[in-house]
Amino acid sequence: MEAQDEKSQxxxxxxxxxxxxxxxxxxxxxSELPTEELMGKGQKLDTLSxxxxxxxxxxxxxxxxxxxxxxxxxxxxxxxxxxxxxxLLAQVGFSVGLSTIWRFPYLCFHNGGGSFLIFxxxxxxxxxxxxxxxxxxxxxxxxxxxxxxWKVISPWIGGVGYTxxxxxxxxxxYYSVLMAWSLFYLVQSFxxxxxxxxxxxxRNSSTYDPECVxxxxxxxxxxxxxxxxxxxxxxxxxxxxxxxxSVFVTWLIICISMIRGPKSSGKMLYVSVILPYxxxxxxxxxxxxxxxxxxxxxxxxxxxxxxxxxxEVWRRTGNQIFLSMGHGFGSFIAISSxxxxxxxxxxxxxxxxxxxxxxxxxxxxxxFATMGHLATKNNNKCYVKNAKTVMNLIVTGVLPPEVQPPxxxxxxxxxxxxxxxxxxxxxxxxxxxxxxxxCNLSEQLKEVMEGPGVAFVAITDxxxxxxxxxxxxxxxxxxxxxxxxxxxxxxxxxIITPLQDTFASxxxxxxxxxxxxxxxxxxxxLIFVRPxxxxxxNLLDDYWASLPLLLIVILENVAxxxxxxxxxxxADLIIMLGRPISPIFRWLWCFLSxxxxxxxxxxxxxxxxxxxxxxxxxDSSISNEVIRTYPLWAKVLLIISIVITILPIPAYFxxxxxxxxxxxxxxxxxxTVIFKPEAKGNS
Numbered sequence: 001m002e003a004q005d006e007k008s009q010x011x012x013x014x015x016x017x018x019x020x021x022x023x024x025x026x027x028x029x030x031s032e033l034p035t036e037e038l039m040g041k042g043q044k045l046d047t048l049s050x051x052x053x054x055x056x057x058x059x060x061x062x063x064x065x066x067x068x069x070x071x072x073x074x075x076x077x078x079x080x081x082x083x084x085x086x087x088l089l090a091q092v093g094f095s096v097g098l099s100t101i102w103r104f105p106y107l108c109f110h111n112g113g114g115s116f117l118i119f120x121x122x123x124x125x126x127x128x129x130x131x132x133x134x135x136x137x138x139x140x141x142x143x144x145x146x147x148x149x150w151k152v153i154s155p156w157i158g159g160v161g162y163t164x165x166x167x168x169x170x171x172x173x174y175y176s177v178l179m180a181w182s183l184f185y186l187v188q189s190f191x192x193x194x195x196x197x198x199x200x201x202x203r204n205s206s207t208y209d210p211e212c213v214x215x216x217x218x219x220x221x222x223x224x225x226x227x228x229x230x231x232x233x234x235x236x237x238x239x240x241x242x243x244x245x246s247v248f249v250t251w252l253i254i255c256i257s258m259i260r261g262p263k264s265s266g267k268m269l270y271v272s273v274i275l276p277y278x279x280x281x282x283x284x285x286x287x288x289x290x291x292x293x294x295x296x297x298x299x300x301x302x303x304x305x306x307x308x309x310x311x312e313v314w315r316r317t318g319n320q321i322f323l324s325m326g327h328g329f330g331s332f333i334a335i336s337s338x339x340x341x342x343x344x345x346x347x348x349x350x351x352x353x354x355x356x357x358x359x360x361x362x363x364x365x366x367x368f369a370t371m372g373h374l375a376t377k378n379n380n381k382c383y384v385k386n387a388k389t390v391m392n393l394i395v396t397g398v399l400p401p402e403v404q405p406p407x408x409x410x411x412x413x414x415x416x417x418x419x420x421x422x423x424x425x426x427x428x429x430x431x432x433x434x435x436x437x438x439c440n441l442s443e444q445l446k447e448v449m450e451g452p453g454v455a456f457v458a459i460t461d462x463x464x465x466x467x468x469x470x471x472x473x474x475x476x477x478x479x480x481x482x483x484x485x486x487x488x489x490x491x492x493x494x495i496i497t498p499l500q501d502t503f504a505s506x507x508x509x510x511x512x513x514x515x516x517x518x519x520x521x522x523x524x525x526l527i528f529v530r531p532x533x534x535x536x537x538n539l540l541d542d543y544w545a546s547l548p549l550l551l552i553v554i555l556e557n558v559a560x561x562x563x564x565x566x567x568x569x570x571a572d573l574i575i576m577l578g579r580p581i582s583p584i585f586r587w588l589w590c591f592l593s594x595x596x597x598x599x600x601x602x603x604x605x606x607x608x609x610x611x612x613x614x615x616x617x618x619d620s621s622i623s624n625e626v627i628r629t630y631p632l633w634a635k636v637l638l639i640i641s642i643v644i645t646i647l648p649i650p651a652y653f654x655x656x657x658x659x660x661x662x663x664x665x666x667x668x669x670x671x672t673v674i675f676k677p678e679a680k681g682n683s
Contacts, residue, residue, distance in 0.1 A: 078143065078507070079261050081338050086266030090335045091136070091352045093273040094490025095326050096359045098178055098483050102458065104360045105367040107320055109445075111313045113302045119317040120360075124353055127596050128321050130588040131553060132332065133349035134560055137573055139336030140345050145498030146330030150556070154563040159652030160555050161498060164330035166645050167548055168494035171329070172521055174537045175491065176254070177528040179484030180246035181456060182477050184226060189473035196221035196460050197469070214623035218460040223618040226456070231619055233535040234631060243529035248522060254488050255518040258496070261510050262338050265489050272486040279479040280362045286472075287369035290465065291414075296372020299445060300364065311603065318600040319546050325356060328552035331490040334497035341576050370462045375444035376414060377465065382439035383413035389435055398435075403428050492517070538615045539630065543608060543638055548645045550601045555649065557597060561589040613638070 081087040108116045142149045147161030188195050199212035199220065212220040223229045228240050257268040287293060326332065336345065387409050393399040403424060409416040417439075424432070459476060466472040495517060500506045506513050528537050560569055566586040574581055612629050619626045630638075 079263060079338060080340070081262050082266050084339075084343070086262070086269060087335065087339050087343075088348065088351060089269040089273045089486075090262075090266065090490065090493070091332065091348065092355045093269050093486025094329075094331050094335065094493075095324075095352055095356045096273075096276070096483065097324065097326075097487040098175075098182075098480060099324050100356075100360050100483070101363045101480065102367065104320065104324065105364040105371075107316055108300065108364060109368075111316050112310070113300060116313065116317060117300075119314065120321060121357070123317055123321045123596075124325075124357060126588065127318075127593050128325055128327070129349050129353045130585055130593060131322075131327050131557065132325065132353060133346060133585065134556065134589065135327065135330075135332040136336045136345040136349055137569075138556075138560070139333035140339055140341055140343060141572060141576060143337050143341070145334045145337060145501045146494065147498040148501045149333055150559065154559045155656045156563070156653055157555050157559045157649065158656065159648035159650070160552055160559070161330065162648035162652065163548060163552055163646055164328060164333075165495065165498050166648070167545075167552070168329050168331065168491050169521075170540065170641070170645070171545065172488065172491045172495065173524045174528050174540055175484070176247060176250050176488060176521065176525050177243075177533070177537060179481060179488060180243060180250045180525075180529070181226065182480040182484055183249060184242060184246045185456065185460075186474065186477035186481055189470060189477055192470045194460075194463070194469055194473055195225070197464060211620060211623045216457075216461075218457050218464070219625070220623070221460070222457045227534050227618075228531050229534060229618045230531045231621075232617060232628065233532050233615065233634060235532055237531040239526045239529045239533075240531060243533075244526060247525045247529055250484075250488075251518045251522040251525070253485060254492060255514060257485065257489055258492055258514050259511050261496075261514075265493075269486060269489065272482040272489070276479050276482045276486075277359065277362075279475055280359065280366065283476070283479075284362055284366045284369075286466065287366045287373070290369060290373035292373040292376025293369035294372070295376060295441060296368040296370070296445070297365065299372065299442075300368040312607075315600060315603045315607065318596065319604065322549060322553060322600075323545060324360075325353070326487075326490065328549040328556070329491065329494050330498065331494035334493040335490065337497060337501075342578065344577060344579075345573075346577075346581060367462075370465065371445060371458075373465055374461060375441055378444045379439050379441045380413040382437055382444070383417040384410060386436045386439065387413070387417065390432060393432075393435060399431060400428075403432060535615050535617065539613070539634060539638060540641070542615075543613050544641055544645075546604050547601070547608065547642055550597060550604060551646055551649070554594065554597045554601060557589060557593050561586075561594065566590050 081090070108120075112119075138149050138153070139145075142152055144152070145161070146164040147158075150161045151158040196218045199208040199217045201207065202209055209220070211224070226243070230237065256264070257272075258265045322328070387405045390399060390403060390405060394401055394404055405420050406416060409420060421429070459480075460473075463469050463473045463476060492514075496510075496513060499513065500510070527533060560566065566589045570581055570583070570586055613635060614627050614629050616625050617628045618624075
């Protein structure tokens with residue numbers, strides 16, 4: 001005790017007043033408190049080397065730091081992940097979501113192919129990994145959720161945590177609907193033939209539904225059987241019964257998975273994270289054996305040089321990285337708050353980013369190979385249709401018999417048709433061409449690569465090309481359901497953890513809190529299972545999510561790099577981990593990341609202001625998808641939702657400003673700082 005008292009006296013500021021700290025929470029490292037409370041008038045803010053690239057500080061910090069500071073000082077009642085594997089599974093499961101399966105391949109195809117892939121890899125490791133490391137380290141360092149962490153870093157941006165909390169709530173509402181769609185398709189997959197593989201018959205008739213005949217059976221099933229979609233967003237209606245049941249089951253599974261906190265969710269993650277990787281590998285092997293897979297992969301690897309200079313491609317690349325990885329939700333912070341401080345979060349950030357990239361690339365190869373096969377099949381149908389057209393024209397005497405295609409064309413149209421057509425005289429070609437359809441493999445690939453969202457129509461089309469389609473349907477929708485579950489667990493961590501850290505009494509009521517939140521979220525999700533609900537999902541996912549998340553990440557980056565101090569934070573991490581960390585992170589946090597994020601934010605804002613916001617709707621009169629413009633009230637709703645989401649940031653800033661300008665007492669909810677005169681003999 002005497003040694004401790006002596007140590008505390010020597011660490012006092014050389015000011016005329018002493019600083020006594022009493023806390024209801026565990027003692028944090030010194031730099032967790034505001035600088036003006038830690039430093040006396042004569043002290044320097046930072047004693048580290050001014051050279052941003054210097055490694056000399058690392059050794060000095062490690063040599064002069066008391067090893068006791070490395071000990072975990074988290075609340076004794078705070079739970080931990082059972083082991084490092086469960087922790088990593090939680091991080092990977094949250095970052096690898098449903099958009100990995102379709103949005104990434106779609107963006108790659110429409111934004112330069114191989115060029116987009118090169119962009120993604122560079123942005124991922126230069127921007128994505130440092131920001132991921134920042135969020136993981138912040139949660140691990142403070143042992144708090146997003147609300148508590150950013151209040152500690154800087155009270156001026158304390159509202160960032162509240163905005164992250166609101167983003168998790170809103171995204172959780174509509175993301176659970178995506179998982180519900182997967183569950184509904186999974187239940188429907190236990191049939192043979194699959195219900196979306198053929199058009200239904202009219203009631204009391206042997207005639208197929210004409211609305212289905214005018215389109216494809218998979219498209220009809222999606223809009224009419226699953227969504228029961230209206231033709232416009234203005235048309236409302238009560239929640240669809242079978243989707244309401246699916247959403248209820250979805251929230252029931254999520255509630256059971258999280259009822260006991262990390263102890264229960266960690267066990268569920270062994271299935272919901274590992275199983276999708278195994279399924280993806282099986283799908284990859286199967287897709288590579290399909291006819292036309294090589295054409296799809298060639299299209300993937302073909303880099304388009306003009307894309308290198310396109311601002312739009314860079315914007316979409318950045319949005320894909322930040323939105324798909326999950327920066328700004330606060331979930332990485334929440335998940336990391338349940339791991340010991342000595343955990344190597346540097347390697348964790350690289351591991352999560354690499355596994356996310358592996359999943360994206362695997363899904364992309366699978367999708368491109370399968371879409372190449374679908375394009376080849378459609379092109380072969382076009383060849384056969386042209387051959388039949390030529391035969392009909394010969395029968396009617398329009399064309400001479402010598403242009404008749406060989407019988408083998410119907411068995412191998414992809415190889416025989418081009419040879420046959422090339423062997424025709426030029427005069428015959430000019431006679432035939434006006435009667436034929438243009439069979440272009442590249443155009444066929446563009447047609448099948450449609451819809452940037454979770455395109456269940458494309459997925460069900462993909463299943464139809466496999467033999468044993470019922471089994472593969474079950475496998476694929478188990479994959480999608482598990483991806484949705486692991487992401488929802490991460491989103492729920494971003495909701496529950498900040499609440500428990502803000503209201504300490506809720507830590508003892510984890511089960512009741514989890515059930516209450518799941519019930520409220522289920523009721524909110526019913527908005528999106530109405531006949532027009534999918535149009536609201538598109539509105540939020542396509543136009544709302546990007547701006548709040550980018551603003552959150554920018555403020556997080558600036559707060560850590562320039563308000564708290566990148567060198568100061570890195571020094572804390574060196575103390576915490578007990579090992580040196582590359583100083584390149586300081587340069588990335590201070591300069592490259594803020595610049596790229598700011599450019600991306602401004603570009604996204606300009607794009608949103610200048611572009612008409614549209615959605616893909618179902619027109620039952622023509623049995624086809626049409627692009628409609630959102631009505632004015634939907635645009636107003638979008639603006640209001642964006643403003644409400646980011647409102648806590650300026651509101652908390654003003655609250656802090658008023659608190660500083662008119663200080664009544666220096667009392668905080670978690671740390672009470674009391675200034676008292678020091679005895680004269682101790683000056």
